[in-house]
Amino acid sequence: MLWSGHGRSRELVATTPEDRPLSVQIFSGRTEDLIRAAVWLQEQGYEGVDINMGCPMAKVNGSGGGARLMCSTDNAVRMVEQLIGAVRIPVTVKMRLGWDATTQTAPELAAAFEQIGVAAVTIHGRTRAQGFHGSVNRDGIRQVVQAVRSMPVIANGDVRTVDDAFQMLQDTGCAGVAIGRGAMLDPWIFRRIRQRVQTDAETGDGANTDPSPDEQMQFLEQHFELMQQQHAERSCVLFRKFAAWYGCTLGIPEDLEDRLRRFESAAEFARIVNEIRRRHGERARQVPTALLKVPNGPVEHW
Ligand SMILES: Cc1cc2nc3c(=O)[nH]c(=O)nc-3n(C[C@H](O)[C@H](O)[C@H](O)COP(=O)(O)O)c2cc1C
Known part of the structure; x- marks a missing residue:
């Protein structure tokens, strides 16, 4: 409810001039709500809007939003097309591979989104039914990459290290990698990746990227x-x-x-x-994996 002035939503999109370019993700099963939010974001000076088609939570899916949109591809494409027609800023989409193993609609949707002018899609390589279980299906992400001509496909899921990021690029042919929990485990992962890119291009000095x-x-x-x-x-x-x-x-x-x-x-x-x-160094450093909470158990109960 961004446009209603609801304090909590406004707090979530609070930003600073250094945090640019900034795109904000929105979700709803109702086109008019998405358009109102996107127009409001554009008026406030945000530089992009991302539509959430990946959220597996029952309360979001129950109102037709999040991953539920992937079940009705015509409806999803119409909705995104209307949104693109209503704003000047780039519109991107975040999706999963599909609702479940038998309905993997991401390649079909990505191809249709490219036709209507979506700027990029990010694919979390799991289905809605998987929640956060099992491993990311890089083959599935590759199929999305192959379904489009030039629209950038950003691959996402389980990238925790620099090697994971490069493996994702290699296995899927994606244009970029989005990192969620891996950045919380290691906030320095981005500079580690940049360092590897520069070293591979031989412009880097191979400096140690571990934070002092x-x-x-x-x-x-x-x-x-x-x-x-x-x-x-x-x-x-x-x-x-x-x-x-x-x-x-x-x-x-x-x-x-x-x-x-x-x-x-x-x-x-x-x-x-x-x-x-x-007292630095008294306690051994651990990787705080256990502190990263993901929604667990049957997705209907999230
Ligand atoms: C607690 C939590 C909240 C999340 N909220 C969102 C969200 O609001 N929008 C979204 O697109 N993805 C959301 N995600 C999914 C992540 O963006 C990402 O797709 C997923 O965690 C897999 O990538 P990762 O292994 O790099 O974390 C969330 C994930 C977690 C664990």
């Missing part, structure tokens, strides 16, 4: 600073939910992680950060 302890601490501090700018007095409470993630990622000693989970002021945050710096 100082850089990791700057990341933590900057995260809190930005939250303060955006959320003011709520920032301490909101930041606490990242304590476990930082604890694992940066190897923060358990007692300090515990303090990060309870701190109540910026002054206390600064004291904790100083202490973390002083």
Whole structure:
């Protein structure tokens, strides 16, 4: 409900001038809602709009949105065409491979989207029925790449390392790779990939892309600073939910992680950060895979 001025939705699309170009994803089973949201985004200066056709959640699918749109291809194409006609900014689509193993409509949809002027599609290589289970079907993504002429297809799913990203490119022939959970596990994955690209092109110096302890601490501090700018007095409470993630990622000693989970002021945050710096290396760093929650179990109950 972006156009209604609903506080929570506006908060989700809050941004800064550095965060450009920025496209916002919207979802609905109703064309008029999508158009209203897209026009509002265009008026606010956002540079693109992405339609969610991949969400597997029952509450989104029940109203005809998300992955449900992939079940009725004519309807989906009509809807996207009307949206493209209503805005000047590029329209992209995020999809799964299809509803389930027997209805993999992504190649057909991608070909039709190209015809009507969709700027790019991103494919999560699972069906809606799979939820987040099983492995990503790169063959399925390749079929989407082969179904279009020149529209960029961005491949997505289970890319956690630089090698995964390059394997995805090689196996699917995609134009780019979208990284979700892998970026949360390793926020430095993008520069690692850039480094590999530059090294392969022999323009890079092969520098080590692992973040230094100082850089990791700057990341933590900057995260809190930005939250303060955006959320003011709520920032301490909101930041606490990242304590476990930082604890694992940066190897923060358990007692300090515990303090990060309870701190109540910026002054206390600064004291904790100083202490973390002083005691760096006390706790072995782990990959915080277990902290990445995905919707689980029968998709009807999400
Ligand atoms: C908690 C959670 C929320 C997500 N929300 C969205 C969403 O709002 N829109 C969307 O297109 N994909 C959403 N996704 C799916 C991801 O964009 C991505 O397609 C999926 O996680 C597979 O890629 P990954 O292995 O790189 O994470 C979400 C995934 C997770 C785990």
